[in-house]
Amino acid sequence: MILEREPERATLTGLLDLARAGDGGLAVVVAPAGIGKTTLLADLAATARDRQVRVLAAQGSQFEREFSFGLVRQLFEPLLAGAAESERSALLAGAAGQAAAVLGAADPAAGERGDFAILHGLYWLTANLCQDRPLLLCVDDLQWSDHASVRFLAHLLPRLRDLPVLVLAATRPEDPDADLRPVRQLLADPRGVAVRPGPLGEAAVARLLSERLGRPVGPAFARACHAATQGTPFLVAELGRSLAAAGVEPDDAHVDRVAAIGSAALGHMVSRRLAHLSPGATAFARAMSLVEDNSALADVIAVSGLALAEATDAMTELERADILRAGGPGRVAFDHPLMRSVVYDAQPVGARIAGHALAARVLATAGHEPERVAGHLLRVPAGPVPNPAVTAALRQAAADALTRGSPDSAHAYLRRCLDESLPAAERLALLIDLGALTQQSDMAASADYLGRAADLATDPGDRVRVADMLARALHFVGRNAEAVAVCRAARREPDLSADARQRLDAQLLVLAMADRSITTSGSLAEARLLVPEPGTGGRLLDCIVGVADAFDGRPEATERTLRALRGLDVRTAAHGLEIYLSGCIALLMADHPDGMAVLDGWVAEAHQHGSTVLYAYTKAARGIGWYWRGALAEAEADASDALEIGEASLTDVRPAAAACLANTLMAQGRDEEASMALTRAGVDPGDPDAGFLYTLVESQAALHAARGDAVGASRWAALCGERYAASGGVNPARVAWRSVLAAAQHALGDVGDARRTAAAELDLARRWGAPRTLGRALRVSGLVEGGEAGLALLRASVEVLADSPARLEYATALVDLGAALRRAGRRGDSRPELVRGVEVAEVCGAGPLALRGRRELRAAGSRMRPAAVAGPAALTPSEARVVELAVEGGSNRDIAQALYVTAKTVEVHLSNAYRKLGVSGRRELLTRHRDRPA
Numbered sequence: 001m002i003l004e005r006e007p008e009r010a011t012l013t014g015l016l017d018l019a020r021a022g023d024g025g026l027a028v029v030v031a032p033a034g035i036g037k038t039t040l041l042a043d044l045a046a047t048a049r050d051r052q053v054r055v056l057a058a059q060g061s062q063f064e065r066e067f068s069f070g071l072v073r074q075l076f077e078p079l080l081a082g083a084a085e086s087e088r089s090a091l092l093a094g095a096a097g098q099a100a101a102v103l104g105a106a107d108p109a110a111g112e113r114g115d116f117a118i119l120h121g122l123y124w125l126t127a128n129l130c131q132d133r134p135l136l137l138c139v140d141d142l143q144w145s146d147h148a149s150v151r152f153l154a155h156l157l158p159r160l161r162d163l164p165v166l167v168l169a170a171t172r173p174e175d176p177d178a179d180l181r182p183v184r185q186l187l188a189d190p191r192g193v194a195v196r197p198g199p200l201g202e203a204a205v206a207r208l209l210s211e212r213l214g215r216p217v218g219p220a221f222a223r224a225c226h227a228a229t230q231g232t233p234f235l236v237a238e239l240g241r242s243l244a245a246a247g248v249e250p251d252d253a254h255v256d257r258v259a260a261i262g263s264a265a266l267g268h269m270v271s272r273r274l275a276h277l278s279p280g281a282t283a284f285a286r287a288m289s290l291v292e293d294n295s296a297l298a299d300v301i302a303v304s305g306l307a308l309a310e311a312t313d314a315m316t317e318l319e320r321a322d323i324l325r326a327g328g329p330g331r332v333a334f335d336h337p338l339m340r341s342v343v344y345d346a347q348p349v350g351a352r353i354a355g356h357a358l359a360a361r362v363l364a365t366a367g368h369e370p371e372r373v374a375g376h377l378l379r380v381p382a383g384p385v386p387n388p389a390v391t392a393a394l395r396q397a398a399a400d401a402l403t404r405g406s407p408d409s410a411h412a413y414l415r416r417c418l419d420e421s422l423p424a425a426e427r428l429a430l431l432i433d434l435g436a437l438t439q440q441s442d443m444a445a446s447a448d449y450l451g452r453a454a455d456l457a458t459d460p461g462d463r464v465r466v467a468d469m470l471a472r473a474l475h476f477v478g479r480n481a482e483a484v485a486v487c488r489a490a491r492r493e494p495d496l497s498a499d500a501r502q503r504l505d506a507q508l509l510v511l512a513m514a515d516r517s518i519t520t521s522g523s524l525a526e527a528r529l530l531v532p533e534p535g536t537g538g539r540l541l542d543c544i545v546g547v548a549d550a551f552d553g554r555p556e557a558t559e560r561t562l563r564a565l566r567g568l569d570v571r572t573a574a575h576g577l578e579i580y581l582s583g584c585i586a587l588l589m590a591d592h593p594d595g596m597a598v599l600d601g602w603v604a605e606a607h608q609h610g611s612t613v614l615y616a617y618t619k620a621a622r623g624i625g626w627y628w629r630g631a632l633a634e635a636e637a638d639a640s641d642a643l644e645i646g647e648a649s650l651t652d653v654r655p656a657a658a659a660c661l662a663n664t665l666m667a668q669g670r671d672e673e674a675s676m677a678l679t680r681a682g683v684d685p686g687d688p689d690a691g692f693l694y695t696l697v698e699s700q701a702a703l704h705a706a707r708g709d710a711v712g713a714s715r716w717a718a719l720c721g722e723r724y725a726a727s728g729g730v731n732p733a734r735v736a737w738r739s740v741l742a743a744a745q746h747a748l749g750d751v752g753d754a755r756r757t758a759a760a761e762l763d764l765a766r767r768w769g770a771p772r773t774l775g776r777a778l779r780v781s782g783l784v785e786g787g788e789a790g791l792a793l794l795r796a797s798v799e800v801l802a803d804s805p806a807r808l809e810y811a812t813a814l815v816d817l818g819a820a821l822r823r824a825g826r827r828g829d830s831r832p833e834l835v836r837g838v839e840v841a842e843v844c845g846a847g848p849l850a851l852r853g854r855r856e857l858r859a860a861g862s863r864m865r866p867a868a869v870a871g872p873a874a875l876t877p878s879e880a881r882v883v884e885l886a887v888e889g890g891s892n893r894d895i896a897q898a899l900y901v902t903a904k905t906v907e908v909h910l911s912n913a914y915r916k917l918g919v920s921g922r923r924e925l926l927t928r929h930r931d932r933p934a
Helices: 006-020 037-050 070-082 085-091 094-101 115-129 147-162 181-188 202-213 219-229 233-246 252-263 266-275 279-290 297-304 308-320 337-345 349-365 370-377 388-403 407-417 424-438 443-456 460-476 480-491 498-514 521-529 536-551 557-565 577-589 593-608 612-629 632-649 654-667 671-679 694-706 710-726 737-747 751-768 771-785 787-801 807-823 827-844 847-859 877-887 892-899 903-917 922-931
Strands: 025-030 054-059 135-140 165-171 192-195 324-326 331-334
Touching: 006 025, 006 037, 006 135, 006 165, 006 192, 025 037, 025 147, 025 181, 037 054, 037 135, 037 165, 054 070, 070 115, 070 135, 070 147, 085 115, 094 115, 094 892, 115 135, 115 147, 115 593, 115 612, 147 165, 147 181, 147 407, 147 632, 147 903, 181 192, 181 632, 202 219, 202 233, 219 233, 219 252, 233 252, 279 297, 279 308, 279 331, 279 337, 279 349, 297 308, 297 331, 297 349, 308 324, 331 337, 349 370, 370 388, 370 407, 388 407, 407 424, 424 443, 424 460, 443 460, 460 480, 460 498, 480 498, 498 521, 498 536, 498 577, 521 536, 536 557, 536 577, 557 577, 557 593, 577 593, 577 612, 593 612, 612 632, 612 654, 612 807, 632 654, 632 877, 654 671, 654 694, 671 694, 694 710, 694 737, 710 737, 737 751, 737 771, 751 771, 771 787, 771 807, 787 807, 807 827, 807 847, 827 847, 877 892, 877 903, 877 922, 892 903, 903 922
Parallel strands: 025 165, 025 192, 054 135, 135 165
Antiparallel strands: 324 331
């Protein structure tokens, strides 16, 4: 019976109907225990089945929160296990095949899986599942979910609008035994819908009691029951059971009996009911509470210690008492999710620990997966005597978790190993493994583990290996002085290999770039003269020297950086990833095409094998590249993806991603959204203790300029210059703070200062020589110079940029030149420049710039309006790539998987491309391509 839930049911049914129509979404039922969340989920699941929607269900467990992708496996494994081989192959076709690493026994031969590759595979499995009919994913007790499964839901959420899929979850708002941070992040996403059912009213309580007691309930009696239960359905049902057992008539004359039961602590009714069970039933119920819900009957019997006949009698007794219900074939479960918690909590602590130890042995003997065994070992304290079997089980569970792409679970298992009595060598190896593992997610924890490892290391090779990783972790948490000391101490180790020495030297240079109080100028000068040794150390050193030189504006930096990145396998580059990504940025600063090519490959690698960290950082870097090229739609997509992942994982990618996104939005005239993007960086760029953050500061300056606040733009631009210089930055290719400052000074009437500022940037840009940087500096100098000299500089800017990849900067130069010519009275000369500028701006998606160009054309007396740009030149990079793949014969799904986007995104790109190319659809596109002269 479902009472007083009409609004919630209507909301959920409406979302289900939207999903059936192809507009998927997420709904989360948020309410305290016992309020009826599970009932709402079951009700919608029944409605979905009636409407021919496929329903997959899962439930979180207190004792399986570390089990990697536990909820995901509950959702998908039964379906795949029951599918014919042909259906299973179809479901796991293409990118979905990466999900196979999660769904089934871990395959150690496959090696570690990147967590992002797994998420990508699970998304495509979901997309494959809903091809023939809509899909409802029901997840109960989300508060007890493993983090990897919640990350999957977060990954799915922005992609649900393109799928006929509704995700329905239920969670408690608070739970002292649960880590609710991932769930809260999911709930905070505005794309999800939160449903919050409240307690029942008096009338509903009266109806439930009447149903339970089989006779009408008096009004005063109902009020007393409502007060005693606070309208919680589970407690109302328990109260009805107690009243029936006591033979209390539900009339107003027996109101005092309700108060008496209430004063006896209503919340302990179930405990009192359990106290009346036979010893066998109690043992069976306790065994059920120790293993996951819907457990195999054989496992429960083994943990209970009962003989088969005793267990059968116990099950009968528990079923009659509405405590147990049959689960799947050969499985049993509690009648209500709260029942398990009550039974578990009623046991003495010592009995619980002994029960988990027994459960671990039973499951291990029965051949269950190491992670199921480890889930119990996590709840058993280590003993004073070494237990190699426990350590081995936990280490195997960690290895399996990494194979499935769940570093969080692996971390939990390895951390528990530290509690055991271990030989020094084994403890050192464990601390090194933990330090390496957490370098991808929690640098503070990594610094702690590696610091303890450094204290234990006696072998010179171990000391150097630990020092290399420890210095990196210390740098990331802002302890640069300690990091330098660690590197220098390791540098003094005898018989240091060339590779190790160069790795340490590379880390020292990173530290020097981040903290100008660290003096390594001699080392940098020496490193420039070295021919790096083959290996990781030489590659890292080459790359960071190239980056340092690029930031210093030395043109020779590009060749060194190319040498460092050539042939790099990013799967082996997790240590030093930030150095290699800085190398890609250095190539983008030089307008070198290999910068984007390398990043494209790394994004693909992240989808196929890589981690969330690799994906987020490469997406952020590629977003910068797209922005500098003027591909605003692509830049926005990459920066948004990186920022969303950064927010979910709280990584350091957020400032760079937020700055790139803000710049992209400003170029599209979306200044308020840009301002919001900057607030998502996770830091205040104006805080003197926040670090350099010069890209964020530059974006703040640009935002003030866009709003017409020259004073604010001037102040933030000057601060950007200070921060950039403090990090060793000279080259305006990374941040053009002088351009912003010169424009602000000019707007404030400080023409002399503006010209000097612009001239200083132009000198640096000429030294660097890259077209985007030089073209921009020429343009700004032309604007502040004015007159014929200014026009000459603007023309030079257009010429420099004409054949460059920097299309937005080219469009800006064209419009500025056209406007300057119009103001000089040369309206005829201005029109071709303005028309071309508008065309290029529209291809970039820079609406405000195109609008300004059109206004200038009208002011120049032009009666023609620039036609909408058409033909291949009008296609954005994404549209052009989609067309290319379509011409090669790829279906929308093939193209989507090749480009790592949704099928709906491919549809949108093709629709835009058809309009720009003047074709009616795919058939005409293919015909034109076939008939095109060779």
